[in-house]
Amino acid sequence: MRLADLMGARVIDVTGRDIGHVSDVRLTEAAAPSRRLPGLHVAGIVIATRRRSRLLAYDHRPVDAPWPLTALARRATRHALWAPWTAVTAHRRPPRTGEPGTVTLDQTAASLTPLRDMHAHWNSGT
Template sequence: MIASDLLDARVLEADGQAVGWVVDLRLVLDGTTDGILARPRLHGLVVSPRTRTSFLGFERSDVRSPWPIAPLLRRWHRGTFLVHWPDVARVPEPDDADHPGPAVVVLRPGYLRYDATLHR
């Protein structure tokens, strides 16, 4: 699987209820060293209930300008949350017979929603 397989995928709870779309991925560099940096690991998915568009970097808590764009994107993405990768039950391939069409991410029962805001 590559990152673009997950971006813009529809996200469903275990019971089939739609909760949004994957708008970003969160990676961490905490693995073994691969050259100069640690190898990246997928930490979780950022899910937006209202839009399929990216935050364009405005998910950072200290970004306040340009004035009309920052508040507009925050409002547009209200309710966005982070789901840790272990809470993802299944990521079917787009050609999966059970889920024809675009890729769908299915979350585990009892998954937790975390704040998607990036803080310094």
């Protein structure tokens, strides 16, 4: 499997509703004893709920300053959602090159954490 199969994939929630697309994939470095394989593990996906949204890389961490960028970042991420990889029940590759794949979740969109709520947690750790 390749990252390109996930990036841009349509995200389907547990009710079968298309809630957006995968805008980014967050990777965390795991130590050897904690996992079978050491290295970069997929921690979860950032879901952009707007059709054309790419979040301008503000999905990685919050922008604290200057204030115009802070305002822009908040506006860009206000509809974005975070889904941990444990919430992903299935992922299908694109049917043909250039078309999006599909990621299925075990939750509804309403039960997912807004991306802005994850920012403080991430920023303290990275």
